[in-house]
Amino acid sequence: MASGSEIERLIQLLAKLPGLGPRSARRAALVLLKKRDLLLEPLAAAMQDAAAATRDCEICGNLDTISPCAICRDPRRDPHLLCVVEDVADLWALERAGVFRGRYHVLGGALSALDGITPERLSVAPLLERVKHGVDEVILAMNATVEGQTTAHYLMDMLGGMKVTRLAHGVPVGGELDYLDEGTLSAAFKARRAL
Amino acid sequence: MASGSEIERLIQLLAKLPGLGPRSARRAALVLLKKRDLLLEPLAAAMQDAAAATRDCEICGNLDTISPCAICRDPRRDPHLLCVVEDVADLWALERAGVFRGRYHVLGGALSALDGITPERLSVAPLLERVKHGVDEVILAMNATVEGQTTAHYLMDMLGGMKVTRLAHGVPVGGELDYLDEGTLSAAFKARRAL
Structure with missing residues (x-):
């Protein structure tokens, strides 16, 4: 029980982060409050810096501190290859894999009749416009x-x-067949390659 | 990959929170940056408010926005009962259980030869002083x-x-014997009570 309303509010907001529930938000708040100088204040400042500095890339939709983003600006990246992803998180995941040297396009989600996500709510029209110009x-x-x-x-x-x-x-690399679902196994089997 | 240094710094600091690893910190940072107005800025403000408002209770060591804390000030709480806990988190846990109506004393940790935690590094002397005055x-x-x-x-x-x-x-209430360790079972067996 935290009686101070400032502490309660901190816990409530922390609990909205993915991966933190009400219990772990309380733990996180306690750690933050114990390390006020080392963690709480730097994190608060980092949040405000990031809020002020971050913008959506006007070309691809990536999050960066500049727009166009570092990837769209990078002349070494092949503009003829365009990789379409649902979300910025997916773009970052592919960048971590380091496998792709072209440019990206972030849709901002996936079509879903259930959630009312139509093509108009995604970045589809800008994608169709982009591919007209030199994308192979x-x-x-x-x-x-x-x-x-x-x-x-x-x-x-x-x-x-x-x-x-x-x-x-x-x-998946490192995956064991025994633990894989039938859909994955069936896809892997059908797409088998000659050694 | 987040190229902006402000974004990287936010992720690094978030990863220091308990319950968030490097991967979930990245996810949390993305959610924060997507909900700048609704989550990132209020959370940064809540952190600064909490950092400014929170203090250690001079009597018991609880974290609150006032000192002495709300529990130490509450005249309805029995000053003759003193519950000693290792940490503020334990105090909060007992308060959530709502089982105790006395006062607390937070030691600030537990003795550990391995980590060099001696009685001098805990709030032991203030405890021994406190119990002299009307604690039953x-x-x-x-x-x-x-x-x-x-x-x-x-x-x-x-x-x-x-x-x-x-x-x-x-x-533990709700616990199944099959899943309990031998120490707990043996303690529960020895402390059995007549029905």
């Missing part, structure tokens, strides 16, 4: 979920005539 | 860990002559 291949890197695959099919229709690819489905 | 019973609510129980034994020696009690050990 569009890589659809949607999540392997129903919504992600629906979105990929929709985009494939809209991009008719272009070279469109998608990520391979299969056994 | 000292309840030792240490964790049921080696360090906690060492601390409890040490305090029991120091408080010789007073009525000193400790929390019961046993089967």
Whole structure:
């Protein structure tokens, strides 16, 4: 029980972070309050700095402190390859993998009839505009979920005539067959490759 | 990959919170940056408010926005009962249980030869001073860990002559015997009560 309303409010807001529930938010608040100088104040300042400095890239939708973002500005990245992702988190994940040297386009979500996410609510029109100018291949890197695959099919229709690819489905590296779902196993089996 | 240094710094600081690793800190930072007005800025403000408003209670060591804290000030709480806890988190946990209507004393940790935590580094001297003035019973609510129980034994020696009690050990409510460790089962068995 924290009686101070400032402490209660801190706990409530921390509990809204993904990965923190009410219990762990309380623990986090206690750690923050115990390390006021070392953690709480620097974190509060970092949040305000990030809030002030961060902007959406006007070209691809990535989050960065400059717009166009560092990726869109980077002349070493191939402008003929465009990788379409649902979310900024997916873009960051692909960058961590370091496998792609082209440019990105962030849709801002995936189509979902249930949640009322129509193509108009995603960055589809800007994507169709972008691909007109010197893009040779569009890589659809949607999540392997129903919504992600629906979105990929929709985009494939809209991009008719272009070279469109998608990520391979299969056994994750380090994965054990025994623990994999039937869908993944079946996809991996069908897409088997000659050694 | 977040290229903006402000974003990287936010992620690094978030990763220091308990319950958030590097991966979930990145997710949390993304959510914060997406909800700048609704979450990031209010949270940064709440942190600064909490940092400015929070102080350690000069009597018991609780964290509150006033000192002495709300519990030490509350005239309805029995000053003859003193519950000794390792940490503020334990105090809050007992308050949530709502089982205790006395006052607290926060030690600030538990004795640990390994970590060099000696009685001088804990709030032991203030405790021994406090119990001289009208305390009838000292309840030792240490964790049921080696360090906690060492601390409890040490305090029991120091408080010789007073009525000193400790929390019961046993089967947690809702617990299944099959999943409990031998120590707990053995403690629960030895402390069995007549129905």
